[in-house]
Every structure is written in C-alpha cells, then in structure tokens.
Amino acid sequence: MKMLAIDLGKQSFHLHGIDAHGVVISRKVSRTKLESAVAELEPDTIAMEACASAHHWGRQFRAAGREVRLVNPRFVKAFVRGSKNDAVDAEAIYDAASRPTMRFVPVKTTEQQDLQSLHRVRERLVIQRTSLINHARGLLAEYGVVLPKGPWRFRDQAPQAIEEAGLSDLARELFTELLDQLRDVEARLAKLDAELVRICREHDACRRLAALPGVGPVIATALVAAVDDGRHFRSGRELAAWIGLVPRQYTTGGKPRLGGIGRRANHYLRRQLIHGARAVISRLAGRDDRRSAWLKGIVARAGFNKALVALANKTARIAWVLLARKECYMPG
Structure with a gap:
C-alpha cells in the first residue's frame, strides 16, 4: 500500500487507504491496536491531520521507517464530502494528502x-x-x-x-x-x-535570533519551537505569511484587493513579535540610523499600528534567514 490516512482520536482511530489491487480499505481500530494494524497494512506513507497527538504518532511511525504527512485541518475541510463522520474525515485526509501541490506540516521533535x-x-x-x-x-x-x-x-x-x-x-x-x-x-x-x-x-539558533532588535528569549525560543530551522518555508515571506503578518488578500478578475492582517495566523508568535516591535518603535527618539529612519517614515505615513506590523514582518523575514542559512545578524 502506498498511502494510509488516519483520522486521529483519543481511543478510536479510522483508517482509509487503497491497496495494490484497488480495493478501498476503511476500518475502525482502537488505540491499543493502531500500531499493529498499520504494521499489517505496511503503507509507505501515512497521512494525518495536524491536530492533537499528531506529532506523537508522526514520530512513532517515522521511527518505524514510514514517511509521515501532516495536513493542516483547514486544507482537509475542502475535501469532506457529505455528512461529517470518522470514515468521511479519513477519506478527506487521504484525498488532501494525495494532492501534488499540498503543503504539509513538519513533525515536531x-x-x-x-x-x-x-x-x-x-x-x-x-x-x-x-x-x-x-x-x-x-x-x-x-x-x-x-x-x-x-x-x-x-x-x-x-x-x-x-x-x-x-x-x-x-x-x-x-x-x-x-x-x-x-x-x-x-x-x-x-x-x-x-x-x-x-x-x-x-541554544545556538536562539542566541542568533536574540541579536535581532525587538527579539528576546521569549520570541527566540518561541520561533525555534514553532519552526525549528525554517527549512520548511521557501522564503522569509512565507514564514511571515504563516505567522500572520501580511495583508489579507481577495483578488478576482485581475483586480488585487488587500485588507488588514487576517485571523489565519499563529496568534501567539504574531502577538509576541508585535510586542517586540512596540518596544523598538517606542525607543526611536534620538536614533538616526537607516533602520530607525525607515521606521519613522512608516510611522509618519501610515501610523503607529501599521508600523508595528511592518517591523514585525521584517523581523520574521530576517529571522528566517538566520535560521535557514545559519547566519548571524549584522546591524546595518
């Protein structure tokens, strides 16, 4: 079997897959029998929603030599057909994980x-x-x-x-x-x-992040806990968008429409980065370096709150460079 989808629960799990003969396998197993059922089916890849206990099971299955794909529940919802139940959810996870353009959540250590x-x-x-x-x-x-x-x-x-x-x-x-x-x-x-x-x-990565203005132990450790070395993001903009520091977009007919920052975000990281930006901007008086001049210009043009988000966005992008390329921050 190439791929097996698992709808996770506390005591009950539903498996969905298609074997080499095209037969659909859909069965319900208990928590104690999950690992033995997976070993019996011998899938190459296991797909799950990135929800409670997903990282634990992902580590367990990865240790057994299987590829693990964790899908954001928001992406799975579009593939649910009919009334919601465990079997339908497992099938939706299978369909979502089969998409060649699907983005997956990395398994946390x-x-x-x-x-x-x-x-x-x-x-x-x-x-x-x-x-x-x-x-x-x-x-x-x-x-x-x-x-x-x-x-x-x-x-x-x-x-x-x-x-x-x-x-x-x-x-x-x-x-x-x-x-x-x-x-x-x-x-x-x-x-x-x-x-x-x-x-x-x-922690080496935390020390490098803490050199950024507006980043202290809380933000540095939160970034490492959430994104590790950042290799799962293609660019700093992708990281900033995942945190929720880019405008909400609604474009149709070639007419771009941008709004404020939306609700889809890592709210804890976004809040901490904006608090860090607030600490930096509140101490701009008397500074005349290029970064401070840029911030003063945004405050004058767009206001204090938008300047907070702009600085938090820039901080997230620089943080991605420090994590992904293992570089040190060089002011100016």
Missing part, C-alpha cells in the same frame, strides 16, 4: 514540543495574573480604591492602598488572599522566564 509546552504554561500564567489583577482592581473600586493600570503599579501600590482604605477585617483578609495568589503566580512566572533565558543562552 520532542525538544520542540517541550519548549512549546513551556510557552503554553507561561501563557496560561500570564492570563491568570491578568485575571487576578483585574478581579482585585474591580473589587477595590467598590470600596473607593482606584489604582492605576499596569501589573507593576498594582503590585507596588495595592498593599499600602488596602491598609489605608479603612476596610473591615473580612475585606482586608480577602484582598490579602488575592495578593498572596498574585505573588505565587508571579513567582512561578519568574521561574519559567528564567528557564527560557537559560535555554536561549544554551
């Missing part, structure tokens, strides 16, 4: 998944910290205590404001508990940030 998991945990802690601060600020406002925005200002001013607000013992106890939770979250967040810094210093 365990090191990449470890690093990406660290970023996911860190993102959850950041959201939790924001939620705690907003909750406490909202409750304090009910007692007439209004604090300025910003986590650092809240952390510095909240304890004294609570003591001086003349609150009851119960209210003071509740707010003290919220502040204790906030300190615990920030301590765990600081531990993860220190781990990212350590990884960035030890």
Whole structure:
C-alpha cells in the first residue's frame, strides 16, 4: 500500500487507504491496536491531520521507517464530502494528502514540543495574573480604591492602598488572599522566564535570533519551537505569511484587493513579535540610523499600528534567514 490516512482520536482511530489491487480499505481500530494494524497494512506513507497527538504518532511511525504527512485541518475541510463522520474525515485526509501541490506540516521533535509546552504554561500564567489583577482592581473600586493600570503599579501600590482604605477585617483578609495568589503566580512566572533565558543562552539558533532588535528569549525560543530551522518555508515571506503578518488578500478578475492582517495566523508568535516591535518603535527618539529612519517614515505615513506590523514582518523575514542559512545578524 502506498498511502494510509488516519483520522486521529483519543481511543478510536479510522483508517482509509487503497491497496495494490484497488480495493478501498476503511476500518475502525482502537488505540491499543493502531500500531499493529498499520504494521499489517505496511503503507509507505501515512497521512494525518495536524491536530492533537499528531506529532506523537508522526514520530512513532517515522521511527518505524514510514514517511509521515501532516495536513493542516483547514486544507482537509475542502475535501469532506457529505455528512461529517470518522470514515468521511479519513477519506478527506487521504484525498488532501494525495494532492501534488499540498503543503504539509513538519513533525515536531520532542525538544520542540517541550519548549512549546513551556510557552503554553507561561501563557496560561500570564492570563491568570491578568485575571487576578483585574478581579482585585474591580473589587477595590467598590470600596473607593482606584489604582492605576499596569501589573507593576498594582503590585507596588495595592498593599499600602488596602491598609489605608479603612476596610473591615473580612475585606482586608480577602484582598490579602488575592495578593498572596498574585505573588505565587508571579513567582512561578519568574521561574519559567528564567528557564527560557537559560535555554536561549544554551541554544545556538536562539542566541542568533536574540541579536535581532525587538527579539528576546521569549520570541527566540518561541520561533525555534514553532519552526525549528525554517527549512520548511521557501522564503522569509512565507514564514511571515504563516505567522500572520501580511495583508489579507481577495483578488478576482485581475483586480488585487488587500485588507488588514487576517485571523489565519499563529496568534501567539504574531502577538509576541508585535510586542517586540512596540518596544523598538517606542525607543526611536534620538536614533538616526537607516533602520530607525525607515521606521519613522512608516510611522509618519501610515501610523503607529501599521508600523508595528511592518517591523514585525521584517523581523520574521530576517529571522528566517538566520535560521535557514545559519547566519548571524549584522546591524546595518
């Protein structure tokens, strides 16, 4: 058998393929019998959607000497015929992976998944910290205590404001508990940030990326976790488009129409790159090098927000060169 498509699940998997005699094979197997069923069919290539557990199974099948093709679920959807079920999904995966022009998702290594998991945990802690601060600020406002925005200002001013607000013992106890939770979250967040810094210093590609303006340990490690060495993208523009830093296009009849950046993106990487660009543009005053002059011109012509996206786009393109060609960043 040349290719076998697998619709992944937690405990149930559906296989779809065509053997050498043209007979369609469509069967449902359990998790414990998946590897033995694949070994029995002996396919050269295995196609799956790039969804939950796909990278794990991709590593397992690749270790067995088989080619693995992971297809973006958005590309598979166009091949679904009829009502959606596991058998129809497996057939759609087979059809999508058979297309000669289909783009495939590379299988992540365990090191990449470890690093990406660290970023996911860190993102959850950041959201939790924001939620705690907003909750406490909202409750304090009910007692007439209004604090300025910003986590650092809240952390510095909240304890004294609570003591001086003349609150009851119960209210003071509740707010003290919220502040204790906030300190615990920030301590765990600081531990993860220190781990990212350590990884960035030890990883050669991360060190080269961190030399870029607006790129620190968080962005450098996130790029390596997401795209590895960038060899799966033909150019820096493809990487920038995958991240979501190019205009949304709707062209018909030879008339190009470009809009803003769309929703189809790696939202975490895009957000981090734009935050890094914001840090660079906010420090433009007093700089007169060519890069700063270019940025000032965009800010003057298009505004601050579009300049952020333009700089993030340029950063992503340069990052692809550093990763794919293993070069070092040379300012100017």
